[in-house]
Amino acid sequence: MSIINKSYNDDPIVIVGGGMASHRMCKSLSVLGYQTSDIKIYSEESLLPYDRANLSKCFSNDKTKPNLLSNDNWYKQKGINVHLATKVLLIEPNRRLLKLDSDQTVQYSKLVLALGANPSSQLISGADLQNVFTYRNWVDLQKIKAVCSEGTKVAIVGGGLLGLEAADAIYNITSDVTVFEMANTLLCRNLNEEAGFEVSKALNSRGIKVVLKAQLKNIFRRQEQLNLVFNNREEFQADVVILAIGHRPADELAKQSGIAVSPKGGILVDHHLRTSHKDIYALGDCISLKHKNFGFVQPTYQQADTLASIFCGSEKKYEPKGRFIRLNVSGMEISAYGDNLGNAEHLTYQNKSVYRSLVIHRGVLIGSTTIGEWANATALRIAVEENVKIPNRHKKIFDNTGELKLLxxxxxxxxxxxxxxxxxxxxxxxxxxxxxxxxxxxxxTKIENLCGAGSKCGSCRLQLLGLIHSNAENRTKEKNSFLTSGNIFKYLAFTSLLLCILYWAPWQVGTPITVESPKFRISKLWTDSVIKQITGFTTAGISLFSLLYSLRKRLSWFRLGNVSMWKTLHVFLGCLTLIVLFLHTGLSWGYNLNFLLTLNFILLNTLGALAAFNYSAKLTSHTLIQNRLRFWIIRLHILFFWPYPVLLGIHIYKVYQY
Incomplete structure (x- = not known):
């Protein structure tokens, strides 16, 4: 990529707006090697860009400042001039000129509008009363904290992302919090009704009251109380009212300056984020692309990265990637990716602790909604972004377990x-x-076009995505780690196979001739009744404990550790049972029922050892034949498990009964 540092003259790039969008823009330009001393930022706020996405977390502490995205030294080192508490009154595109509230004018070579959005509260009568607040920035948060204490009765109007975050945070100050939402469910723009209902239940169980289908008409003060009037229900009295009923793109400056805006609100931009005027660009909450607005952090960051690339000479276009929402409400993880409300096939899994929904269109994953933790959340997000194919057999597994195995x-x-x-x-x-x-x-897409990988059957697409999205530093750490490199697994697989071969060999320890011989002392391990019971129950216990690996793969509520760890533990326990079985039998296969039990157990372990050895070989080489062989070995391994509990139960019954 060729860096084009300046256009037309020596005037700077000017960014209007001091939020997360402008900071990301500067950061991206710096990463790409742009001369950042050519950048000026003009912000109406008196603070440097801060983390608005996690603003609600500041309710629970006594910080006098929010979490800055970069401190003052970073801007000084980069040579970026930040002008705080400065308002731009007008843009003159033909003269490349800004007029400030200080009566000064500023020339620019390129202009970026990162104006954010304004609350939609001005449409409500009484929104300007004392103790009625909007909630968008640090100043709003400080005002709300100043009037809230234990016992304060708080009404939050709006059950969207901002309203729920505020409710969750304020509940840590006062337990009397009620959320009013005009729709049938919370987060109606982001979740389906089932998921929204689950969120309502979680809030109610914590103590935050939720009132649905409540459309606010106006607010008035009667004595010391604020009274909320709704269209279809009784009045509600509160000490503090927080209006979180949505926002509109801040496009007033653009409109006054003759820059085209959408009738629905927002500065009109193309896929290069260029407005109707040359060398004026816009990004973040204030824009409208094909009359669609973007009100979340993720698309804003993608837009900033794209625009930074364009300023450095790229022809890159901004292509929206769909919804990306993650938040934590009352300790409950909520995420929505892609077209999670799309008109397509919906697969839903639900139990007491989780709610999961997949949206599949023509066999590919286009969206998802999850409530509760999911270890594979990152893989799920990328699978949605890349529209990974979902085979029918995986759909059935998801319906039964809530797990998407291909992740x-x-x-x-x-x-x-x-x-x-x-x-x-x-x-x-x-x-x-x-x-x-x-x-x-x-x-x-680039990989498919280059060499075709992932374009035919699609079975390797997630593995390709893992390579694409993995961090180089993490890969180095994993490569150097003894545990994650697969060395332990290889040694265990090899040991397990050797032990199985030992059992299949045509020999056994045999019976000692004299009591003085060392063989007699060793043989007491499998002839003494007490020791034999200990080793017998130990063998049975370890083999049954090894089933936890299967539970970890198939049960959605069992999330302890990762699958790789349990796979290694499963092979280790297999080795351990073979060793303890030697102490129990002395390599003797027994007769009749005992012979059948031993044969079943050795076949079970031999097939498991072969599968483990096959998998360990995949860590050094990987072929289609290996995959198919492992597929059938694992299925035989599972098949030979089923007689084991029955034969074991009969064996124990026979020993104690007779």
Missing amino acids: DEFGEAVHWPKDSIICNCYHITCETIRKAITNGHGSL
């Missing part, structure tokens, strides 16, 4: 050696993909 494959290939085959359809190795990513092919 476990995400990042798996990060640990594979360079000559491992990642795409069996085109016989493409990990080294080829890594080189392609290093050379700038950092998306699934």
Whole structure:
């Protein structure tokens, strides 16, 4: 990418607005090597850009300032001139001129409007009364904190993202909090009714009252109380009212300056984020692209990164990636990705602790909604962004367990050696993909166009995405880690296979001839009744405990540890049972029922050892034949497990009964 530092003259790039959008723009330009001393920021606020997305967390502490995204020294080091408490009154596009509230004028070469949004409260009668607040910035938060204490009765109007965050935060100050929402459910623009209902239940269980279908008409003061009047219900009295009923793009400055705006609100931009006037750009909450507004952090950051690339000479276009929402309400994780409300096939799984919904259109994942923790949340988000195909067998598993098994494959290939085959359809190795990513092919589409990987059957797409999105530093740490490199797994798989071979060999310890012989003392381990009971129950207990690996894969509420850890533990327990079984039997297979039990147990462990050995071989080489072989070995391993509990139960009954 060629860096084009200035256009037309030596006038600076000017950014109007001092929020998260302007900070991200400066950060991206700095990363790309742009001469940031050519940048000026004009902000109406008296604070440097701060983290508005997590503003609600500041309710619970005594901070006198919000969490700044970068401190003053960073701007000084970059040479960025930040002018706080300064309002731009007018833009003269033909003269490339800004008029400030200080009667000064500023020339610019390029202008970026990052004006944010304004609350929609001015439409409500009584919104200007004392102790009625909007909630958008640090000043609003400080005013609200000043009047709230334990026992204060707070009414929050609006059950969207901002309203729920405020309710959750204020509940830590006063327990008398009521949320009013005019729709049938909370977060109606972001979640379906089922998910919104789950959020309502969680808030009610914590003590935050929720009133739905409540449309606010006006607010008036009677004596010391604020009275809220609704269209369809009784009046409600409160000490403090917080209006979180939405916002409108801040497009007044653009409109006054002759820059085109959408009838629905927002500064009109194209896919290069250019407005109707040359060299004037806009991003963030204030824009309208194809008459669509963007009110979240994620699209704003994507827009800032895109515009920074354009300023550095790229022809990159901004392409919206769909919804990306993550928040925590009352300790409950809520996320919505992509077109989660789309008119398509909806798969839903729900239990007492989680709610999960997948939206699938023509076989590909286009959106998701989750309430509660999901270990594979990152992989899910990327799968939605890349429209990964969902096979029918995985749909059935999700319906029964709430797990999307193919997400476990995400990042798996990060640990594979360079000559491992990642795409069996085109016989493409990990080294080829890594080189392609290093050379700038950092998306699934670019990889498909370059070498075809992931474009045919699609089974390797998540593994490719794991390589694309993995951090180079994390990969180095994982490569150097003994636990994550697969070395332990390889040693355990090899040991397990050797122990199985030992059992299949045509020999056993046998019976000692004299009591003085060492063999007699050793044989007491499997002849003494007390020791034999201990080793017998230990073998049974360990083998049953190893089933936790299967539970970890199949039960959505069992989230302890990751699957790789349990897989390694499963093989270790298999080795351990073979060792304890030797102490229990002395390698004797027994007779009749005992022989059947031993045969079943050794077959079960042998198949497990072969599957583990096959998987450990995949860490150094990876072929289609290996995959198919492992598929059938694992299924036989599971098949031979079913007789085991029955034969074991009969064996224990026979020993104690007879």
